[in-house]
Structures are given as structure tokens and as C-alpha cells.
Amino acid sequence: MGKWKKLGIGGLGIVVTLSLLFFFTGTLQTKSQQGKLPKGAEEIARARGLSPQDIEAALKTYVPTGKYDEYIMFSSGGHSGQILVIGVPSMRLLKVIGVFTPEPWQGFGFGSKESGDILKAGYMPVGKDRTLTWADTHHPALSETNGDYDGQYLFINDKANSRIAVIDLRDFETKQIVKTPNMISDHGATFVTPNTEYVIEGGQYAAPIPFSNYAPLEEYKEKYRGLITFHAFDRKKGRIDESRSFQIELPPYWQDLCDAGKKESYGWAFCNSLNTEMATGGIEEGKPPIEAGASQRDMDYLHVINWKKAEEVVRAGKVKEISGIKVIPLETAVSEGILYFIPEPKSPHGVDVAPRGDYIVVSGKLDTHTTIYSFKKIQNAIKAKNFEGKDPYGVPILNFNDVVEAQVEIGLGPLHTQFDDKGNAYTSVFIESTIAKWTLGEPYNPKEKAWKLVEKIPVHYNVGHLVCAEGDTVSPDGKYCVSLNKWSIDRFTPVGPLHPQNFQLIDITGEKMQLLYDMPIGIGEPHYVQMIKADKLSPWLVYPEVGFNPATMSKSDTAPLPGKEKIERKGDTVEVWMTAIRSHFNPERIKVKEGDKVVLHITNIERARDATHGFAIDGYNINLSLEPGETSTVEFVADKPGVYPFYCTEFCSALHLEMAGYLLVEPKK
Numbered sequence: 001m002g003k004w005k006k007l008g009i010g011g012l013g014i015v016v017t018l019s020l021l022f023f024f025t026g027t028l029q030t031k032s033q034q035g036k037l038p039k040g041a042e043e044i045a046r047a048r049g050l051s052p053q054d055i056e057a058a059l060k061t062y063v064p065t066g067k068y069d070e071y072i073m074f075s076s077g078g079h080s081g082q083i084l085v086i087g088v089p090s091m092r093l094l095k096v097i098g099v100f101t102p103e104p105w106q107g108f109g110f111g112s113k114e115s116g117d118i119l120k121a122g123y124m125p126v127g128k129d130r131t132l133t134w135a136d137t138h139h140p141a142l143s144e145t146n147g148d149y150d151g152q153y154l155f156i157n158d159k160a161n162s163r164i165a166v167i168d169l170r171d172f173e174t175k176q177i178v179k180t181p182n183m184i185s186d187h188g189a190t191f192v193t194p195n196t197e198y199v200i201e202g203g204q205y206a207a208p209i210p211f212s213n214y215a216p217l218e219e220y221k222e223k224y225r226g227l228i229t230f231h232a233f234d235r236k237k238g239r240i241d242e243s244r245s246f247q248i249e250l251p252p253y254w255q256d257l258c259d260a261g262k263k264e265s266y267g268w269a270f271c272n273s274l275n276t277e278m279a280t281g282g283i284e285e286g287k288p289p290i291e292a293g294a295s296q297r298d299m300d301y302l303h304v305i306n307w308k309k310a311e312e313v314v315r316a317g318k319v320k321e322i323s324g325i326k327v328i329p330l331e332t333a334v335s336e337g338i339l340y341f342i343p344e345p346k347s348p349h350g351v352d353v354a355p356r357g358d359y360i361v362v363s364g365k366l367d368t369h370t371t372i373y374s375f376k377k378i379q380n381a382i383k384a385k386n387f388e389g390k391d392p393y394g395v396p397i398l399n400f401n402d403v404v405e406a407q408v409e410i411g412l413g414p415l416h417t418q419f420d421d422k423g424n425a426y427t428s429v430f431i432e433s434t435i436a437k438w439t440l441g442e443p444y445n446p447k448e449k450a451w452k453l454v455e456k457i458p459v460h461y462n463v464g465h466l467v468c469a470e471g472d473t474v475s476p477d478g479k480y481c482v483s484l485n486k487w488s489i490d491r492f493t494p495v496g497p498l499h500p501q502n503f504q505l506i507d508i509t510g511e512k513m514q515l516l517y518d519m520p521i522g523i524g525e526p527h528y529v530q531m532i533k534a535d536k537l538s539p540w541l542v543y544p545e546v547g548f549n550p551a552t553m554s555k556s557d558t559a560p561l562p563g564k565e566k567i568e569r570k571g572d573t574v575e576v577w578m579t580a581i582r583s584h585f586n587p588e589r590i591k592v593k594e595g596d597k598v599v600l601h602i603t604n605i606e607r608a609r610d611a612t613h614g615f616a617i618d619g620y621n622i623n624l625s626l627e628p629g630e631t632s633t634v635e636f637v638a639d640k641p642g643v644y645p646f647y648c649t650e651f652c653s654a655l656h657l658e659m660a661g662y663l664l665v666e667p668k669k
């Protein structure tokens with residue numbers, strides 16, 4: 001109430017804003033309505049206690065029914081092992097894609113052979129119960145062509161188990177999970193090279209190679225190593241091709257985030273590291289804790305990796321084969337000029353390559369600066385063999401002052417950086433809970449404006465990553481950034497001691513950054529997000545043919561088709577060819593004997609958009625989602641005698657409840 005009374009100039013501003021908006025969008029309005037607030041708008045604002053800024057923010061984010069969002073965000077789903085698809089600016093959740101974790105709505109991991117095979121491929125290679133049912137997803141990466149998002153594929157890592165997943169953006173479904181050989185944890189993943197030649201996966205916590213080779217911590221320096229994997233991507237097949245992938249052995253520092261070079265720095269990759277002290281803890285034995293041990297030195301090492309050169313070395317066969325993958329030994333990486341180090345400020349976290357590939361921005365978590373390295377200077381120093389020394393493993397270290405371009409003081413605890421289309425960079429500042437906007441130097445800005453802090457905006461609270469529209473590509477869009485806050489504290493109605501994360505949408509088009517919207521994320525802690533222009537995506541609305549198998553992305557030979565439904569018994573195996581259409585399954589009765597193996601193929605023969613049918617068998621933990629055209633196969637042993645209804649789990653029609661049948665399992669005599 002009070003706020004509204006004291007509107008003054010601000011109130012005038014909002015009236016003008018609203019007027020302009022209604023003027024420009026007012027094609028459906030009568031002349032007399034133009035230029036005026038709609039009747040009651042002021043009253044609503046007053047009653048709801050909305051400030052002029054609130055109204056402006058609401059107008060900028062509201063997307064009316066039937067209208068689409070301009071951008072789509074792909075967010076890591078954190079511990080859920082899934083991916084969230086979110087519209088911008090509405091911040092509406094559009095989909096949750098099952099990736100590493102079974103997802104019942106999509107029937108991902110609940111009986112279909114296709115999804116079961118994908119999940120199983122990602123299980124642990126050692127141990128008795130090798131099942132993994134969760135993942136710590138961190139960094140999604142859209143496929144790129146010439147350093148720009150092409151809207152075809154999406155990748156994401158599982159930090160907890162060192163795995164990589166491939167999602168096809170024609171149907172937004174997970175197609176492949178790779179359990180990376182030799183590695184047990186990752187973090188610098190996933191990042192793609194500019195033409196998606198490789199999906200980069202940098203390791204995190206050093207371990208023996210492979211990790212299942214036990215070695216005591218006393219032998220850490222000798223036996224433990226870091227690793228980075230370059231997963232070769234076969235775009236035609238839409239799959240990672242492990243036969244062409246390779247790894248590079250690294251010193252046992254804890255490698256952190258990575259980024260691929262682009263344009264000028266094409267062919268190179270950059271990863272930072274922490275714990276170059278090689279601390280291994282031992283707090284229980286009176287030794288300093290890891291956090292103290294790993295923060296003693298003022299500098300850690302930015303890893304500069306020539307992956308083009310590494311490719312050649314792999315082709316020349318100068319590799320070891322370990323657990324079925326080619327590994328470039330550390331000595332070879334050094335002698336072949338694949339690996340160099342650059343000192344970087346204490347406990348660095350994010351490393352981000354500027355749009356032209358000319359600068360590499362690094363932020364130290366315990367520093368107040370972003371540090372910017374020049375790729376040209378790095379190349380010159382390497383060519384001139386201008387090294388300040390070598391690390392204990394023989395890796396040449398470039399001289400910090402030779403390669404640094406600038407340092408910008410932006411605030412305490414900088415983490416990650418994104419870019420806009422106007423030569424600005426945006427860095428998340430964790431300890432301060434702000435987003436800092438600063439200017440890049442030439443050629444992005446004339447000299448006098450270069451490398452300067454412009455503005456900071458508070459966020460709520462403890463920001464990790466941030467994302468700006470296409471903000472890590474060769475051509476960022478500007479427009480929006482989203483701050484991915486770890487803590488929400490007081491922003492939402494309390495829902496118990498586990499608080500949601502908070503995504504805050506920020507408008508960066510104006511002279512000042514403007515906070516527009518808070519979106520609570522209630523499933524696991526998202527880390528990174530990428531934001532793509534929505535019109536770059538062209539997903540299917542139904543599967544292209546009836547009998548389509550999403551696992552192979554082709555029409556299946558075994559797909560049941562209308563008129564070809566049948567049940568066949570061969571020995572102890574009962575094979576069923578079933579179709580689904582509103583509102584029945586055909587056949588509706590499946591009679592088997594206890595202990596029989598049941599192989600059931602089912603096709604949704606619908607062609608209408610959104611006419612999805614589910615297929616659940618009670619008591620057998622089976623649920624499929626069959627989108628129009630889709631075919632799927634379920635195999636199970638009918639080991640529970642009795643009567644088991646099966647039914648459609650999608651409310652598909654008025655007679656949806658009638659879309660059912662019986663599985664009759666006759667007990668053994």
C-alpha cells in the first residue's frame with residue numbers, strides 16, 4: 001500500500017512502460033483502450049503490494065497461454081541424475097528428462113528393454129551389485145557446429161561415478177550412457193569441442209589408473225594420477241564411439257572445470273586444478289584436513305592441453321591401452337608438447353573461454369579477481385620455450401606474467417563467467433552473492449573501457465554457476481542471464497529444513513541489470529545450465545513412423561502393426577505382439593504359466609500429437625510410455641502366479657480407465 005502511494009516518478013515510469021507495452025502489443029485493442037492501464041490493473045497491484053519494479057518484471061516474464069518462450073534452458077538436475085528443461089523468460093518447467101536415474105513417467109528404466117539396456121551400460125564395471133540408481137549431474141553441454149549451439153544433441157556428466165550421457169534433441173530422450181573406463185569421479189565435464197568432435201570429461205579426485213587398482217594413500221604421489229577423457233562423438237550415429245576416444249594421464253592434482261578453446265584457440269582445451277599440494281587429509285590421525293592442506297600454495301595450475309596434437313599421438317599409436325581405451329602416458333604428453341601448466345590464483349574453479357577464443361578467464365574461489373590469460377601470449381611463450389620451471393612430474397610451467405592479459409577486481413569468491421553480445425562478461429561471485437558485470441578488453445571494447453568492473457547485482461544467495469543466453473558460444477545473445485543460487489534461505493514459503501535452490505532470472509538488456517523472477521528448483525542441486533534460442537530446436541511432435549524404436553532411431557522389424565497382433569508360444573517363452581490405440585490394447589488377455597519368459601512387443605499406432613499411452617503391469621514393476629508411433633519391448637519372467645491387470649497409465653481418452661487387460665499367470669501344478 002505504502003509503496004504504491006509513494007510511487008512518484010517511479011509510478012510515472014511504470015505507467016509509461018505499461019502504456020508503451022499496450023501500445024505496441026495492442027493490435028487487438030480498441031483505440032480508446034490504447035495508452036491506458038487496463039481497468040483494475042492499478043488496483044490489483046495495490047492489493048497485492050506490487051511495486052512498479054515488480055510490475056515491470058511481471059510484464060517482462062509473463063508468457064500468455066498459447067505463446068512460447070524465446071529461450072530454452074537445459075539444466076542439470078543435480079542429484080536427481082536428470083535434466084530439467086525450462087522456458088525463458090517464463091521460467092516454466094517444460095520437462096524432466098530421465099538420464100542416469102529411472103524416470104517412471106517416461107517409462108525410463110521400468111521394464112522397457114531399450115531403456116534398461118541404456119541404463120545398464122552405465123553400471124559399475126567392478127563389484128557384485130554394480131547397479132547405480134543415482135548420479136550427481138553437473139554440466140550439460142549442447143552440441144556445437146563452429147562453436148555455436150546447433151540444437152541436435154545434449155550431453156551431461158555424472159560426477160559421482162564418472163559417466164557421460166547422450167540425449168538426442170529430436171525426441172529429448174537419453175540414448176547412451178557411457179561408464180568412462182579408468183576414472184571414478186569427474187568434474188570438468190561435459191564440455192564439447194567446437195564441432196562436437198569430442199565430449200571432454202576432466203577428472204576430479206585422483207586415483208590409481210584404473211581406480212580399481214588398489215594403492216594406499218602413502219603411495220599417492222607415485223601411484224595416483226589425474227585423467228582427462230576425450231570421448232569421440234559420432235554425430236551420424238548420435239553416439240559416443242569409445243574406439244576412437246582417448247585419455248591423457250595427468251599429475252595427481254584434482255583437475256576441476258574445463259572448457260574447449262574455440263576460433264583462435266581451436267584445438268586446445270583448458271582445465272584448472274586444485275590441490276596441487278597433493279594433500280590427502282588424515283584429520284583422524286592428527287594431520288591437517290584436506291581443505292587446509294589443499295590451500296597452502298598461492299597458485300595452482302591451469303592445464304593447457306593441445307587435443308589436436310593428442311589426436312596425432314593417438315593415431316601414431318604412442319599410447320597404452322588400459323581397460324579398453326587408449327591412454328597417453330604423462331611422459332608422452334610432456335615430450336609431445338600436449339600439456340603445459342600456467343600458475344593460476346588459489347583454488348580456482350571456473351575456466352571460461354571468451355567468444356573469440358582469444359582470452360581464457362579463470363576465477364579463484366579465494367581470490368577477489370578474475371584472471372584473464374591471452375591465448376596469443378600462451379602460444380608465444382610455448383613457442384619460445386619460455387618456462388619458469390617444471391612441476392615434479394616434468395610438466396613445463398609458463399611464467400604467469402608472460403601470459404596474463406589482465407586481472408579485474410570484482411569481489412570475493414568469483415566462480416564462473418559468461419559473455420554477452422556487447423563485449424561484457426558476467427561472473428558469479430559466491431561469497432558476496434552477486435553477479436558482477438565487467439568489460440573485456442580489445443577487440444571487444446575500445447581500450448579506455450577495457451577490463452573494468454561495470455556493475456554488480458545482489459542475488460539470493462550463494463550463486464554457483466550463472467548462464468546467459470548462448471553465453472558460452474562464439475556468438476552470445478545477451479538479453480538474459482540466470483543466476484543459479486545454491487541457497488534460497490528466505491525467498492520461498494518454507495518447506496522444511498531442506499530448502500529449494502533458487503534460479504533468478506536477470507534482464508541484461510538495460511543499462512542496469514534487473515532481477516525479474518525467482519524459480520525454486522526442488523529436485524537436487526543443479527550446477528550448470530545452457531540456454532539456447534528456442535527456434536534452434538526442432539523436435540519431433542510424434543515419432544516419424546508407426547513402429548519407431550527410439551533406441552535405434554529407426555523403424556523396428558519386430559514392431560507389432562495393426563492387424564498383425566498375435567501371441568505365440570515357443571517352449572517356455574511366450575511372445576506377444578500388441579498394439580495400443582484409444583482406448584484399447586490388442587490383445588487384452590495374456591495367459592502364461594508360472595516361470596514362463598514373456599517377451600512383449602507393443603506399438604502405439606496413434607498419429608495424433610500428444611496421444612501417448614502408458615503400459616503398466618501391476619505387481620511386476622513395469623511401466624512404459626509409448627508416444628505416438630513408438631514401439632517398445634519388455635522381457636520378464638512371470639514368476640509371480642496370480643492375476644495381474646495391465647492398464648494404460650496416461651489419461652488418453654474418456655474411456656482411458658477401460659484401456660486395460662489381464663495377465664493371467666497360472667501357478668505351477
Ligand code: RUQ
Binds near residue numbers: 349465527528
Ligand atoms: S561446478 S557450482 Cu560442477 Cu561450479 Cu558446481
Ligand code: CUA
Binds near residue numbers: 581649650652656659
Ligand atoms: Cu491409453 Cu489411457
